[in-house]
Amino acid sequence: MTMTQTARRESAFGTFARSNTAIGALFMLPAAAFLLCFLTYPLGLGVWLGFTDAKIGRDGIFIGLENYQALARDSVFWMAVSNTVLYTFVASILKFIFGLWLALILNEHLPFKSFFRAVILLPWVVPTVLSALAFWWIYDAQFSIISWSLIRLGWIDTPINFLGDPNNARASVIAANVWRGIPFVAISLLAGLQTIPQSLHEAASLDGATSWQRFRFITLPMLTPIIAVVMTFSVLFTFTDFQLIYVLTKGGPVNATHLMATLSFQRGIPGGQLGEGAAIAVAMIPFLLASILFSFFGLQRRKWQQGGQD
Amino acid sequence: MSISEQTNIQPLTDDAQGMSYLNRLPRRIVVLYLPLAVFLFVLLFPFYWMAITAIKPNSQLTDYNHYSPFWVVAPTLDHIKYLLFETSYPGWLWNTLVVSTCATVLSLAASVFAAYAIERVRFTGSRSVGLMIFLAYLVPPSILFIPLAVIVFKFGIYDTKLALIFTYPTFLIPFCTWLLMGYFRSIPFELEESALVDGASRWQILIRVILPLAVPGLISAGIFAFTLSWNEFIYALTFIQSSENKTVPVGVLTELVRGDVFEWGSLMAGALFGSLPVVILYSFFVDYYVSSMTGAVKE
Numbered sequence: 001m002t003m004t005q006t007a008r009r010e011s012a013f014g015t016f017a018r019s020n021t022a023i024g025a026l027f028m029l030p031a032a033a034f035l036l037c038f039l040t041y042p043l044g045l046g047v048w049l050g051f052t053d054a055k056i057g058r059d060g061i062f063i064g065l066e067n068y069q070a071l072a073r074d075s076v077f078w079m080a081v082s083n084t085v086l087y088t089f090v091a092s093i094l095k096f097i098f099g100l101w102l103a104l105i106l107n108e109h110l111p112f113k114s115f116f117r118a119v120i121l122l123p124w125v126v127p128t129v130l131s132a133l134a135f136w137w138i139y140d141a142q143f144s145i146i147s148w149s150l151i152r153l154g155w156i157d158t159p160i161n162f163l164g165d166p167n168n169a170r171a172s173v174i175a176a177n178v179w180r181g182i183p184f185v186a187i188s189l190l191a192g193l194q195t196i197p198q199s200l201h202e203a204a205s206l207d208g209a210t211s212w213q214r215f216r217f218i219t220l221p222m223l224t225p226i227i228a229v230v231m232t233f234s235v236l237f238t239f240t241d242f243q244l245i246y247v248l249t250k251g252g253p254v255n256a257t258h259l260m261a262t263l264s265f266q267r268g269i270p271g272g273q274l275g276e277g278a279a280i281a282v283a284m285i286p287f288l289l290a291s292i293l294f295s296f297f298g299l300q301r302r303k304w305q306q307g308g309q310d
Numbered sequence: 311m312s313i314s315e316q317t318n319i320q321p322l323t324d325d326a327q328g329m330s331y332l333n334r335l336p337r338r339i340v341v342l343y344l345p346l347a348v349f350l351f352v353l354l355f356p357f358y359w360m361a362i363t364a365i366k367p368n369s370q371l372t373d374y375n376h377y378s379p380f381w382v383v384a385p386t387l388d389h390i391k392y393l394l395f396e397t398s399y400p401g402w403l404w405n406t407l408v409v410s411t412c413a414t415v416l417s418l419a420a421s422v423f424a425a426y427a428i429e430r431v432r433f434t435g436s437r438s439v440g441l442m443i444f445l446a447y448l449v450p451p452s453i454l455f456i457p458l459a460v461i462v463f464k465f466g467i468y469d470t471k472l473a474l475i476f477t478y479p480t481f482l483i484p485f486c487t488w489l490l491m492g493y494f495r496s497i498p499f500e501l502e503e504s505a506l507v508d509g510a511s512r513w514q515i516l517i518r519v520i521l522p523l524a525v526p527g528l529i530s531a532g533i534f535a536f537t538l539s540w541n542e543f544i545y546a547l548t549f550i551q552s553s554e555n556k557t558v559p560v561g562v563l564t565e566l567v568r569g570d571v572f573e574w575g576s577l578m579a580g581a582l583f584g585s586l587p588v589v590i591l592y593s594f595f596v597d598y599y600v601s602s603m604t605g606a607v608k609e
Contacts, residue, residue: 020431020432020434021434022433023427023431023433023512024431024432024436025427025433027424027431027512028423028424028427028428029423030420030424031420031421031443031483034420034476034479034480034483035446035480035483035484038461038476038477038479038480039446039454039480041457041461042454042457042458043449043453045460045461046454046456049456049460054460098349102346105342105345105349106346108342110346114596116346117596117600118593118596119354120349120350120353121592121599121600122353122354122357122589122592125537125585125589125592126357126541126588127540127541127558127559127584127585128543128559129541129543129560129562129563130558130559130562130580130581130582130584130585131356131585133360133562133563133577133578133580134357134359134360135356137359137363137574137578138359142372143374145359145379145380148374148379179356182349182353183353184603187600187603191604236448236450237450239450240450240452240453242451242543243543243559246543246547246563261452261453261544264452264456265455265544265547268456268459269459274456274460277456278457281454281455282453284452285453288450288453292448
């Protein structure tokens with residue numbers, strides 16, 4: 001009696017062990033353990049920390065929305081928010097325009113095309129911090145090569161104060177970000193361009209379409225799904241950017257170029273106010289979701305309008 | 311050039327050249343080569359500037375009146391010598407190498423199993439797990455580093471290489487899994503089915519059938535993951551305190567930049583040498599790299 005029961009239980013366990021669910025769960029285990037431990041848990045912990053007054057070396061106690069109320073009155077925080085939005089908006093648009101342009105150029109029949117394609121990706125491959133150091137030297141207040149060239153050309157009289165003036169500094173970091181982002185956009189869009197059949201262009205030009213019309217009515221619609229994804233990624237990376245600002249300006253002059261990520265670091269780690277830093281990081285999430293939804297669905301909608309799937 | 315091509319009878323094939331033969335050379339120069347040259351100049355100039363600064367003697371570095379800043383008269387290896395023998399730079403290179411390699415291997419192993427399970431085992435809820443993996447890829451490190459710092463501290467691995475080896479997979483695993491899912495999808499089901507009929511277990515199928523076929527995917531994911539961990543900055547900046555455990559990006563920025571006296575020569579040499587390993591790796595595997603970059607976007 002008992003033996004048959006255990007035998008039956010074993011076989012039940014045996015079928016479960018051989019079922020896809022068990023095997024799947026077993027195979028998922030390492031990845032799931034890592035992600036739960038170091039991604040999901042920290043995400044929750046970050047939200048919790050935002051509601052506490054935790055400092056380095058001291059567990060915080062729950063203080064409700066105090067951090068957020070303090071941030072709402074904090075002009076530096078609002079400056080960081082507007083900087084981040086401006087930075088993301090301008091840099092993403094510029095990256096898209098130049099990236100698409102470069103992709104269109106590379107899509108033409110060129111000698112040494114694969115060499116150009118490989119070389120153009122370099123800014124994306126090298127560590128951001130290290131290329132940002134090169135930009136720091138290029139933007140040097142006294143010995144900037146750009147200022148020197150412009151003075152030599154007779155366009156300006158005094159060296160440009162690239163990183164010392166708030167507006168110049170914002171423009172400079174955006175330029176450096178665009179420099180790093182163009183290759184990613186260009187190469188990804190190039191991959192999309194290469195899937196567009198040449199015969200469509202030939203048919204259109206037989207029908208008398210100009211090159212602008214071919215671009216507008218063939219290339220762009222065919223490329224829209226990829227543009228949506230590439231720009232979603234680009235917006236996401238730009239919005240959460242930390243390294244460029246940290247190297248080039250550290251948020252200065254006088255907090256004028258702080259992004260939300262750098263402000264969060266500034267307050268949280270060197271400042272020791274873990275709770276406040278976490279609150280700033282959490283405040284990024286709604287913006288992040290909004291920008292993802294905007295760039296994803298805003299562009300995705302055109303896909304089904306033109307008869308694509310979904 | 312185009313007239314002879316036009317008068318020749320073209321074979322009826324969709325050749326890759328498309329209609330570009332219609333463009334005359336002057337037009338191609340203005341529309342294609344000129345913008346391309348400008349793009350190349352702008353995109354590559356910082357590297358040239360880095361390299362030329364790294365070998366310039368200090369006297370020429372800030373004297374633009376007597377020496378053209380674009381060229382170097384008597385190149386010197388002083389900055390590089392200083393960097394390699396009088397700073398902890400070689401140690402940082404070693405740390406970065408160890409951390410990147412361990413994190414990449416760890417993530418690849420976990421991702422292979424996860425991607426295989428999601429794509430081929432088809433357990434209940436595998437689709438939503440796949441979607442969650444994609445969403446995990448979208449979680450940026452800059453909102454995780456503060457809570458992660460707390461966790462790393464509680465685990466007692468603060469200021470060790472282990473802190474980085476364990477946290478880098480948070481962005482590597484979602485990426486590698488997503489990429490490998492695409493690769494596994496392209497491997498025909500029939501191979502797996504015939505292996506099943508021959509009595510192979512899931513484990514044997516994965517090791518003997520799927521993995522050998524997915525080698526290009528593994529290389530792509532590995533290269534990209536290695537580059538991502540080599541370039542990582544914010545975790546390394548937050549979790550590492552002592553000089554001997556720093557990675558190259560953090561070390562160069564926090565230890566070589568001292569006060570107001572910038573050693574631009576050695577700073578640029580440090581940036582150059584820190585970029586070199588990934589650039590060399592990249593130059594050997596350009597196609598894999600590009601396919602993993604565009605692959606992650608296209609899925």
